Amino acid sequence: MNTKAQPMTSNDSLPPAPRAPSILSAYRSEMAIAIACIALLVGVGIFVPAALSAGNFANILQASAPLVIMSLGVLVVIITGGIDLSVGSIFSLTGMVTALAMANGFGDVSASLAGLGVGLVFGSINGALITLVGLAPFVVTLITYAVAASLAFIVTNGRSLGVDSPDYWLFNSGQIIPGLPNFVLFCLLFTVALEFVLRKVTAGRWFYSVGSSPMAAYLLGIPVKRTRFAAYVISGTMASFAGLLTVSYILNAEATAGASLMLQAIAAVVIGGASLSGGSGSAVGAVLGALMITIIQNGVNLIGINSFWQGSVTGLAILVAVLIDRFSHR
Amino acid sequence: MKKLMKALAIAAAVLVAQGAHAEDKKFTVAYIAPSLDIDYWQWVAHGVQQKAKDLGMNYVEYTSENSPAKQMDNARVAVTRGVNAVVIGPVSSTSTPPLLAYLAQQKVPVAFAGIGPQPGQTNYTSSVTANNYETGLAQGKYTCELAKERGGKEVGMLSLPQDRENAQKYLKGAKEAFQANGCELVQMLETKGLTINEAVTQANDLLTAHPNVKAIYGMYDQAGSGAAKALATRGLTGKVGVTVADGSPTTIQLLKDGAIQGIFFQEAVGQGIDATEQVYKALKGEKTTQNMALVMPLVKAADISSDAAKKVIARVFPQ
Numbered sequence: 172m173n174t175k176a177q178p179m180t181s182n183d184s185l186p187p188a189p190r191a192p193s194i195l196s197a198y199r200s201e202m203a204i205a206i207a208c209i210a211l212l213v214g215v216g217i218f219v220p221a222a223l224s225a226g227n228f229a230n231i232l233q234a235s236a237p238l239v240i241m242s243l244g245v246l247v248v249i250i251t252g253g254i255d256l257s258v259g260s261i262f263s264l265t266g267m268v269t270a271l272a273m274a275n276g277f278g279d280v281s282a283s284l285a286g287l288g289v290g291l292v293f294g295s296i297n298g299a300l301i302t303l304v305g306l307a308p309f310v311v312t313l314i315t316y317a318v319a320a321s322l323a324f325i326v327t328n329g330r331s332l333g334v335d336s337p338d339y340w341l342f343n344s345g346q347i348i349p350g351l352p353n354f355v356l357f358c359l360l361f362t363v364a365l366e367f368v369l370r371k372v373t374a375g376r377w378f379y380s381v382g383s384s385p386m387a388a389y390l391l392g393i394p395v396k397r398t399r400f401a402a403y404v405i406s407g408t409m410a411s412f413a414g415l416l417t418v419s420y421i422l423n424a425e426a427t428a429g430a431s432l433m434l435q436a437i438a439a440v441v442i443g444g445a446s447l448s449g450g451s452g453s454a455v456g457a458v459l460g461a462l463m464i465t466i467i468q469n470g471v472n473l474i475g476i477n478s479f480w481q482g483s484v485t486g487l488a489i490l491v492a493v494l495i496d497r498f499s500h501r
Numbered sequence: 502m503k504k505l506m507k508a509l510a511i512a513a514a515v516l517v518a519q520g521a522h523a524e525d526k527k528f529t530v531a532y533i534a535p536s537l538d539i540d541y542w543q544w545v546a547h548g549v550q551q552k553a554k555d556l557g558m559n560y561v562e563y564t565s566e567n568s569p570a571k572q573m574d575n576a577r578v579a580v581t582r583g584v585n586a587v588v589i590g591p592v593s594s595t596s597t598p599p600l601l602a603y604l605a606q607q608k609v610p611v612a613f614a615g616i617g618p619q620p621g622q623t624n625y626t627s628s629v630t631a632n633n634y635e636t637g638l639a640q641g642k643y644t645c646e647l648a649k650e651r652g653g654k655e656v657g658m659l660s661l662p663q664d665r666e667n668a669q670k671y672l673k674g675a676k677e678a679f680q681a682n683g684c685e686l687v688q689m690l691e692t693k694g695l696t697i698n699e700a701v702t703q704a705n706d707l708l709t710a711h712p713n714v715k716a717i718y719g720m721y722d723q724a725g726s727g728a729a730k731a732l733a734t735r736g737l738t739g740k741v742g743v744t745v746a747d748g749s750p751t752t753i754q755l756l757k758d759g760a761i762q763g764i765f766f767q768e769a770v771g772q773g774i775d776a777t778e779q780v781y782k783a784l785k786g787e788k789t790t791q792n793m794a795l796v797m798p799l800v801k802a803a804d805i806s807s808d809a810a811k812k813v814i815a816r817v818f819p820q
Contacts, residue, residue, distance in 0.1 A: 219709075219710050221709045221710060221712065222709070222710075224709065226709060226735075227709045230702070230705040230706065230709060233705075234702045234705070237698075324538050328543075329537065329538050329539070329540065329543055330540060330543075331540065331697075331749075331751065333750075333751055333754070344734075417698055420698070420701075421697050421698055421701060421726075421727075421730055422730075423697050423726065423751065425696050425697060425698075425723075426538060427538070427694065427695070427696060428696050428697075428698060430694060430696075431693070431694050468702070469702075469706055472690055472702075472703055472706035472707070472710070473706055473709060473710045474710075475688055475710070481693075
């Protein structure tokens with residue numbers, strides 16, 4: 172049996188795309204999440220007025236930036252019906268490799284590229300093992316999660332590393348566009364680009380097709396394996412980019428830096444309306460999910476609730492988001 | 502008769518050789534860390550290894566990966582391997598009773614470093630820990646002084662998880678010091694991940710909720726780095742004081758830069774050294790000290806280059 176799928180040459184063989192839905196109906200779930208985020212902020216603002224200050228919005232944006240970018244990568248994998256558990260470790264290893272490269276005389280750009288290479292390599296390994304060897308995504312990414320986490324300790328013998336480069340902070344906090352910090356710019360660029368690709372580009376819609384029904388996608392001539400492979404490469408690379416942003420922000424790399432981010436990224440994607448069984452989700456939703464998690468953490472801190480409640484509150488938020496999504500589609 | 506004499510001579514030679522071997526036999530000390538991925542425990546390990554070398558002991562190390570079961574396995578493996586003494590940073594104080602019972606049964610002297618045994622336990626050689634309560638008092642007093650110097654009395658705290666006994670002692674001491682010196686602890690945030698990034702976020706949130714905070718008490722090293730970063734972003738470096746417990750190359754640099762005003766050093770290497778010395782004394786049948794609560798010395802920015810400070814830092818992390 173010939174397992175090589177024929178690439179599509181036109182949109183005709185794809186399922187018919189929905190005809191120009193209005194913004195309101197296209198982003199119904201996302202708007203519900205946005206309203207929930209605003210409600211959360213206002214709710215916190217009632218207790219702590221400073222929650223609604225410009226300074227606090229800046230805090231929330233800065234704190235959410237790495238999660239936003241990581242969530243966008245994880246979203247692509249989840250749309251294809253997969254899962255990527257390795258992103259947190261890739262995030263940590265990226266920071267360690269970048270800081271180590273700088274400590275060994277590499278320039279900012281080459282060290283960052285080395286860091287970005289971590290995501291590219293691990294994403295490719297994930298993709299190859301899943302698509303070529305046929306292993307389950309959960310198992311493969313659990314393995315690479317463990318390996319990357321281990322390497323993050325090995326490369327510096329477990330020590331955290333400071334970044335001495337005088338200009339590296341500009342990567343995160345500089346302003347390519349005056350008035351707009353780079354971390355916000357990167358988030359906007361990635362979100363718009365991914366949303367555009369997923370909705371308007373044929374190859375982007377392949378991700379949904381593969382996630383909805385791999386067999387149907389294959390029969391339609393969609394390169395299922397290549398699409399899945401690409402999803403894991405994107406996820407790994409985005410996780411690395413998020414790691415670079417964080418190193419640039421705090422000028423320090425820690426082997427455990429990304430430990431809690433993997434579950435948060437998956438939670439953000441689910442809150443954003445994606446289904447873990449694949450075939451649905453949007454970049455805007457994932458970003459809003461990441462923002463909601465950050466707003467919850469911010470609110471818990473501002474109000475002074477014990478931080479150990481954050482997990483429960485986030486879990487409740489996921490439940491509410493899933494319920495809203497379920498009922499909004501009835 | 503000749504054969505008998507020959508056999509006796511060989512037997513005597515073998516016995517002499519065995520006796521000489523016994524004389525040469527070195528003690529072996531095992532260090533069982535709660536988790537060797539944490540800098541602090543690596544530094545304790547360095548102290549144990551350094552002191553073992555000085556005392557002519559062999560050294561082996563194990564990591565319990567924060568699992569009481571793995572910790573027990575490690576102790577059994579160490580005994581099977583023939584170690585003579587154990588220095589341990591337990592996963593938790595509550596995990597120590599079965600471990601101590603087992604090691605006592607095996608007649609292996611055990612010293613704690615960093616985290617002590619469960620209260621009520623007595624069957625151990627020595628417990629070398631930081632005096633968290635006294636440090637909390639001293640750090641609270643100094644943090645309050647910093648706040649007052651900056652024209653306020655509100656202080657914030659970035660805390661270790663309060664389910665830890667050492668964190669509770671720090672907090673108790675700090676609260677008493679704040680009250681005694683006229684300061685108000687307006688907010689305490691507990692860490693979950695012990696990362697700088699988390700501490701930056703928490704410090705930002707703390708300063709947003711309480712803009713009149715004039716000093717921040719960092720209960721662990723990353724808290725100090727995070728608070729310093731948050732203050733730098735807000736242009737408040739030096740305008741809000743920062744004190745931190747533990748100490749590392751990162752926070753020492755921040756102290757030199759004026760981003761942190763004081764570090765209460767926890768002598769990780771020193772704890773390893775002292776604990777090893779105690780088990781060695783036990784093996785030699787010498788007198789030991791069962792409870793050693795080390796005071797965490799304060800080093801201020803102005804003193805960082807002094808000989809006294811260098812001496813302190815030498816007992817904190819490997820140079």
